[in-house]
Amino acid sequence: MGIQKILNANAQYGVPVKIFTNDIDQESIEQLKKMAQLQFVHSHIAVMPDVHVGKGATVGSVIPTKHAIIPAAVGVDIGCGMNAIRLNLKASQLPDNLAPLRYAIERKVPVGFELHKQIKAKASSVIPLEKRLQPIIKKHPGLVRMLRKFDATWQKQLGTLGGGNHFIELCLDENQDVWIMLHSGSRGLGNVIGTYFIELAKKEAQHRFGHVPDKDLSYFAEGSNSFDDYVEAVEWAQEYAFENRREMMRLILEAIRPLLPPFQMTKEAINCHHNYVSREHHFGEDLLITRKGAIRAGRDELGIIPGSMGARSYIVKGKANPESFCSCSHGAGRKMSRSKAKLLFSQDDLIHQTQGIECRKDSGVIDEIPSAYKDIDQVMANQSDLVEILHTLKQILCIKG
Template identity: 45%
Template sequence: NHFIEVSADETDAVWLFLHSGSRGIGNKIAQHHIGVAQQVTRKRGTRLPDPDLAYLEEGTSEFTRYIKELRWAQHFALLNREEMMDRVITQFGHWVGGHVRERERINCHHNFTQQETHYGKSVWVSRKGAIRAEPGDPGLIPGSMGTASYVVEGLGNPVSLNSSPHGAGREYSRTAARKTFSLAELKTAMLGIEFRATEAFIDEIPAAYKPIDQVMRDAADLVRVRHKLRQLINVKGD
């Protein structure tokens, strides 16, 4: 579901929007340290209902090494998005035949872990499919390839550990979406938006995702909406 989009807000200002993370290297790092955690758990003699619940203890060399590589991956993801956005802006300028004046850039993580203080305690917060929403934090919340996306500002709700949704979230798994929807339905759902109409993207049909407007209403105590974006062009990799 990584993408590049050209969108417009309520004032017709153009936004270039992309979604990506640390790519394959982040997954490789995670898989390696999950394996290390499982080995350590076995050596400790800790009984767990599932091997995937294995964990590393703060203060150990294994934990320190994991956090170091985790931070590297998060920084790589941030720089990766910066580089991609620089290239998108350059190509967009070529396409429109003129200079592109950048007014604002927002770059936020959506799968990450960091140490924070909540309720008076120093804790490790893992946000999976979520963004940080401290007071004033700028954020981006995409819907789907055919629905609105939002530019937001965090409200710092302590109940959510100062977090908000990263996106709409799936209503159908990829497999279920491929079985449920057709290319014709995808084309209908994407009327008015330029995209590559191929069967490879059936699992990204807007109906496979939860209604983003409802998600944003539910998140009203987590973020303030600055802009609602409508897609003009969507590019996904297959």
């Protein structure tokens, strides 16, 4: 399927909004209309099939801008994304009881608000990040005051999962090959950078491009000091998120090796962002592309689209669809808020919906119950024009923050 719904430009809002699904709520539509009013948005806004309302900008939106950037559209989980590798192991080589594997990973990789007691990341990861960070905090010392034990915290959080919808999974594909897949971002310092610059944009309230329909859509204009500083900081956070996932994967492999037959990683390894901004060329223009809950799906580019903790996930190859700005969905997408999920579902519901999966089944993760998410198979059907499915994964072990 291709574009299924278009919000056409009119007197109230500027560019069209092209939506790759019919499954979209009115609140998201109203939010997208506000985004489309921004005069620096180029061509149109593309909306992925996992669309749902977000803070400031709609989750599942791809926003092309020229000469301006919106910090709230990138969000506070800067560089959040996925990492997956395939092992040369088959399902038959796994132990019948997966609980020891889960406990071994949980001992190696802190989850939620936890961090390593000591710096676990390699110096080759930490030193370049530290060198790039110094000029950022020199210009914006307020960042340091927003994170407790600043230097120790960001360094000790390298190789940690975080909370919410972040996860680590052991999966099997259609050939019964074993995969490790994880979802995480830039942790505490990424959140601080996002929060700091979102508030700075609101405070500066630049009006070079006219009226802003929502204060959460406050922007920095290219050529301003704040624009350059934000781009520098957001690129740092994106690199940190990438290194965080890579370090976490290293620790996971260390944790499971003693419990499994000898194995190697295959060449099929993917590490991709889905909350980020990048400079790209589309429709004859050099643009800033903000993907808020979307991944890049350029020609033959590999990506990961996870379902919920009880549904399938997909390894995909991009089709470089120009109308989506070479993008696709970043997952199934929530169909209800966390608070609503906690009201509607019980621990018994969670146990039933995660049957056969080694995972937490306590009340602390009810907000991540599969029924709180859209049907991933329908989401995939809606984006057949955007990606080709290479592998279908089903999790057998899941660790949630």
